Amino acid sequence: MRPLTAALILIFACLLGCNASNSAKAQESGRNQDSQQGIDDPSLYLATRHFDERKAWTHMEKQVNFGFRVPGSSAHKACKEYIEAELQKQCDAVEVQEFRMKLGGEDTRMWNIVGRFNVTAKRRVMLAAHWDTRPTADMNTKASKKLPIQGANDGASGVSVLLELARVFNEHRPEVGLDLVFFDGEDYGPGLDMMFLGSKYYCNSMPDSEIATYNYGVLLDMVGDTDLVIRPENHSSNSVEVFLAAKALSDAMGYKVFRDSGALTIYDDHLSFIDRGMHFYDFIDFEYGPDNRYWHTTDDTIDNCSKESLKAIGEIVENLVFKFPDLYAPGS
Numbered sequence: 001m002r003p004l005t006a007a008l009i010l011i012f013a014c015l016l017g018c019n020a021s022n023s024a025k026a027q028e029s030g031r032n033q034d035s036q037q038g039i040d041d042p043s044l045y046l047a048t049r050h051f052d053e054r055k056a057w058t059h060m061e062k063q064v065n066f067g068f069r070v071p072g073s074s075a076h077k078a079c080k081e082y083i084e085a086e087l088q089k090q091c092d093a094v095e096v097q098e099f100r101m102k103l104g105g106e107d108t109r110m111w112n113i114v115g116r117f118n119v120t121a122k123r124r125v126m127l128a129a130h131w132d133t134r135p136t137a138d139m140n141t142k143a144s145k146k147l148p149i150q151g152a153n154d155g156a157s158g159v160s161v162l163l164e165l166a167r168v169f170n171e172h173r174p175e176v177g178l179d180l181v182f183f184d185g186e187d188y189g190p191g192l193d194m195m196f197l198g199s200k201y202y203c204n205s206m207p208d209s210e211i212a213t214y215n216y217g218v219l220l221d222m223v224g225d226t227d228l229v230i231r232p233e234n235h236s237s238n239s240v241e242v243f244l245a246a247k248a249l250s251d252a253m254g255y256k257v258f259r260d261s262g263a264l265t266i267y268d269d270h271l272s273f274i275d276r277g278m279h280f281y282d283f284i285d286f287e288y289g290p291d292n293r294y295w296h297t298t299d300d301t302i303d304n305c306s307k308e309s310l311k312a313i314g315e316i317v318e319n320l321v322f323k324f325p326d327l328y329a330p331g332s
Contacts, residue, residue, distance in 0.1 A: 047253050047319045050168045053311035059086070059160040060152060060224065060310070064302050068148040069133040069155065071101070071185055072108040076132065080111050083131060083159065083182055090166040091115035091180070099201045103188060112202045113182040117169050121177030123329050125321060126217035126280075127165065129158025130186030130198065130269055138190055139296035152302040153288055154187065154295065157224030161314045168318055176215070176325035183269050186221075192267055199269035203276060215329045216242050216279040218320070219270045222295070223313045224305035225285045230313075232263040235271060239279040245324045246283070246316055253319070255312040279328045283313065 062082060067075035080096075087094045097112040113131070133151030137143065162180045169178060185197030216239055223230075232243055247258035270280040288294045294304055326332045 047249065047315065048172070048322060049315055049318075050172055051164055051311065051314035051318050052167075053164075053307040053314065055167065056160040056164040056310040056314060057307045059163045060156045060302060060305065063131075063156040063159060064150055064152050068135070069131065069151060070135040070148055071103055071110050071132055071188060072106060079131060080113065080184075083113050083163070086163050087113065087115035087166055087180070090170040092117050093119050097202060097205070099198075101185065101197055103194075110184040110198060112184055112198045115166055115180040117174060117178040118176065122213065123215055123326070124177035124179060124213045125174075125325055126179045126181055126214055126273075127162055127220065127317065127321075128181040128183060128199070128217060128269060129162050129220045130183045131155060131159045132184050132187055132198075134187040134189060134296055136190060137296060137298045139293075140298060141293075143298050147298050149296065149298060149300045150302070151187070151300055152305050153222050153224045154300050156302075157222060157305060157310065158220035161220055161223060161310055161317065164310075164314055165318060169321070172322075174321050174325060176321070177213070178321060186269050195267075196269050196272065200272050203272035206276070208276075211273075211276050211278055214278055215325065215332075216281070216327050217270065217273060218242060218246075218317060219268060219280065219282045219284070220313065220317070221268055221282065221284040222288055223283060223285060224309050225288050226304060226306040226309065227287070228257045228285050228306070228309035228312055229287055230258050230283050230285055232260065233282045233284065234263055234265040235267075235274060236281040238274065239281045239328070241327050242279065242281040242320070242324075245327060246281075246320055249316050249319045249323070250312070253315060255316065257309075257312050257316075283317075 063079055066078045069076045069079045093116040095114040099110055101108050133155045134149050137147045137149050138145050166180055183198035188194050250258040264286055266282055266284055268282050270282045273280040294300050
C-alpha cells in the first residue's frame with residue numbers, strides 16, 4: 001500500500017493554509033447558507049460542496065413514481081429513458097448497452113447506461129449503481145413475499161446520487177476521465193445466479209486494455225438510509241485506499257458516516273470487475289432499518305430514506321473524485 005495517510009495530511013494541510021487566509025470570507029458566506037451548511041467547523045471549508053441533495057431527492061422521487069422498475073415492465077423502460085435523458089443534459093457522451101436475458105420464461109430487453117466525461121483521457125475513474133428493482137419481496141415477514149419492492153434505497157438512491165453528480169461534474173470539471181455507469185438486472189434473483197446481470201455483461205464486454213485505464217471504481221448501493229453507515233467491505237480489500245480516502249473526507253467534512261469497524265462481505269456488482277483485476281470498492285449501507293429489516297421487503301420505501309444521507313455520500317464522492325483521482329494510477 002502507498003502512504004495514503006501522508007498524502008491526506010499534505011493535501012489537508014495545504015487546504016488548511018488556504019483556509020486561514022480566507023476564514024473570515026468563508027464564515028461570512030456560511031451565514032448566508034442554510035443551517036445544514038453553515039456549520040462552524042473550519043475543516044468543512046476544505047471541501048467543495050456543489051452537490052445539491054434536493055436535486056438528488058427529486059431524482060429519487062421520479063424513479064419511485066415510475067413504479068416497480070422490474071426488467072420487462074413499462075416502469076423499467078420509463079426509468080431507462082429518464083436516466084438516459086438526464087445524462088444527455090450533462091455528460092460529454094452517453095452510451096446505452098442493450099442486452100437480453102430470459103427472465104420468467106420471457107426474452108427480456110435490458111440496458112446498461114453510461115455517461116462519460118473527458119472521453120479522451122487516458123486515466124479514468126468509474127462510479128456505478130444499479131437502477132432496477134427486485135421483483136419479489138423475499139425478505140418480507142408479514143406481507144406476501146411475492147410482492148415487488150419500491151426500491152427507494154436499493155436501486156433509486158445510488159442512481160439519484162450519480163445523476164446529481166453528473167450535474168456537478170458538468171459544471172465543475174474533474175481532471176480525470178470519469179464514467180458514470182448504471183447497471184441493469186442487479187437485483188432480479190431470487191438467487192445469486194440471477195443477480196448482477198448487467199454488471200457481468202458490461203464487464204465481460206470490456207477488453208483488457210479498457211480495464212487497465214481505470215485507476216479505481218466505486219459502487220454506490222443502498223446509500224439513502226436515514227441512518228447512513230458505511231463499513232469496510234471484504235471483497236473490496238484490494239482497494240482499501242479508496243475507503244480510507246472516503247473516510248478521511250467524511251470525518252473532515254463532519255459526516256462520520258464511514259466506520260472502520262464491522263467489516264462486511266457483500267456480493268454485488270463490483271465483483272466482476274475485481275475478478276478482472278480492477279480496483280473497485282462497494283460503498284453500501286447494509287444496516288437498512290432495525291436489523292436490516294427493510295432490505296428486500298415492501299418497507300424499502302422513500303419515507304425510510306433521507307435527503308441528508310444523499311447529501312453526505314454525494315459530497316464525499318464528489319470530493320473523492322476531485323481530490324483523489326489518481327489512487328492506484330500507475331506510478332502514483
